Amino acid sequence: MENPAQDKAFPVSWDMFHRDSRALAWRLSSEGEWKAIVCITRGGLVPAGIVARELGIRTIETVCIASYHDYDSQGSLKVIKPIDPKVIDLEDGEGSGVLVIDDLVDTGKTLKVVREMLPKAHYATVYAKPVGVPMVDTFITEVSQDTWIYFPWDMGWQFQPPLSKETAG
Numbered sequence: 001m002e003n004p005a006q007d008k009a010f011p012v013s014w015d016m017f018h019r020d021s022r023a024l025a026w027r028l029s030s031e032g033e034w035k036a037i038v039c040i041t042r043g044g045l046v047p048a049g050i051v052a053r054e055l056g057i058r059t060i061e062t063v064c065i066a067s068y069h070d071y072d073s074q075g076s077l078k079v080i081k082p083i084d085p086k087v088i089d090l091e092d093g094e095g096s097g098v099l100v101i102d103d104l105v106d107t108g109k110t111l112k113v114v115r116e117m118l119p120k121a122h123y124a125t126v127y128a129k130p131v132g133v134p135m136v137d138t139f140i141t142e143v144s145q146d147t148w149i150y151f152p153w154d155m156g157w158q159f160q161p162p163l164s165k166e167t168a169g
């Protein structure tokens with residue numbers, strides 16, 4: 001959903017996203033022995049799959065969160081599906097050794113909700129905006145707060161007409 005408040009665009013192709021998600025996996029490979037991944041749907045699904053393949057992690061859980069953009073309020077978050085208790089109970093029951101993955105952190109509101117469920121987990125996103133940086137432990141690329149990131153799954157190819165009209169010659 002286009003956000004009119006952002007006046008810079010950061011379009012990300014599948015190739016770029018794959019490269020940046022692999023870079024995140026590489027960074028995380030030296031930051032801990034990961035028992036499981038919790039991915040925040042829906043944006044965390046693709047990066048979680050790439051990181052899981054690179055790090056050989058096969059226990060992958062989801063936490064399903066929807067944000068509602070009401071017209072008057074800034075927007076509210078709803079937990080549609082919580083984290084499976086089996087994953088919560090791994091290790092110390094507070095998320096040690098668990099990797100929480102999302103595509104990006106913007107205001108940090110989404111990660112804040114998940115941090116309340118797993119305070120000791122490691123939080124990683126591919127992209128980050130300045131306001132959300134304090135909420136994330138590892139990320140690859142920071143973009144300015146007034147940039148809107150366009151992910152490959154939100155975009156498609158379209159015809160670009162020639163710059164100038166056909167000439168006679």
Ligand SMILES: O=P(O)(O)OC[C@H]1O[C@H](OP(=O)(O)OP(=O)(O)O)[C@H](O)[C@@H]1O
Nearest residue numbers: 041042043067104105106107108109110
């Ligand atoms: O740091 P925040 O301000 O919370 O914004 C970041 C969140 O917003 C987007 O998800 P969205 O809520 O649009 O749902 P989706 O992942 O299902 O598209 C994105 O995937 C992050 O989860």
Ligand SMILES: Nc1nc2[nH]cnc2c(=O)[nH]1
Nearest residue numbers: 104106147148149150151
């Ligand atoms: N696609 C997309 N979703 C977002 N949700 C919060 N910030 C963003 C963003 O920059 N791009």
Ligand SMILES: [Mg+2]
Nearest residue numbers: 041042043044
């Ligand atoms: Mg999301």
